[in-house]
Amino acid sequence: WYQRRVREAVVSTQSTGSSGINAEYGRKEEYNSHAGLAMLFDQADGKLTPTMAKIVIEATNNTQHIDELIKEIKVDWEDWDVKDGADDDQITFNNFYKGFMAPYFGCYRCEDSQIALRCLDMDSDGQIDWFEFKHSWSGWQGVS
Numbered sequence: 001w002y003q004r005r006v007r008e009a010v011v012s013t014q015s016t017g018s019s020g021i022n023a024e025y026g027r028k029e030e031y032n033s034h035a036g037l038a039m040l041f042d043q044a045d046g047k048l049t050p051t052m053a054k055i056v057i058e059a060t061n062n063t064q065h066i067d068e069l070i071k072e073i074k075v076d077w078e079d080w081d082v083k084d085g086a087d088d089d090q091i092t093f094n095n096f097y098k099g100f101m102a103p104y105f106g107c108y109r110c111e112d113s114q115i116a117l118r119c120l121d122m123d124s125d126g127q128i129d130w131f132e133f134k135h136s137w138s139g140w141q142g143v144s
Contacts, residue, residue, distance in 0.1 A: 032135075035059030070134060076100070077130060089130040093117045096128045 031040050038052040048056070080091050080099040091099070096117065097108045105113040118124075122132045 033059070074130075077133070081130075090125075090127040091129075092127055093121075096120070096133075 031037055034052075034055045035058075038048060038056050041052065042048055042056075076099060077091070078087075080095050081087055081089060083095050084090075084092050094108060097105070097113060101113060101116065102108075105116065107113060117128070120128045120132055120136050122135070123129075
């Protein structure tokens, strides 16, 4: 039962697209969460344990709600993306702070803010791109 339900969850996730590269299907996937790792294990023909299957099922149930939130965030993202003069799916640290972090962090130059920005900047290019943000945010939500 678990194997069948997990396969349904994996197929559902594949059709919605996620965040890592899965060369076989030419799509991006997220492999940093428990659910992402379990799905990777399943795709590599591993035998999922009942605990792994439960994690995938729970994550899949949350995916639709998270996808709607991500769509809402993407609208704000687009507004902030062009503020540096380029529509390139990248936001400068300063603009990302103003657009998304200011209500929650005391100041742009504070150590906590700078650490958070560097954590989001996975390729260390001094900007946060949509993939980095979506990948990180989805990981925090415990979904793939």
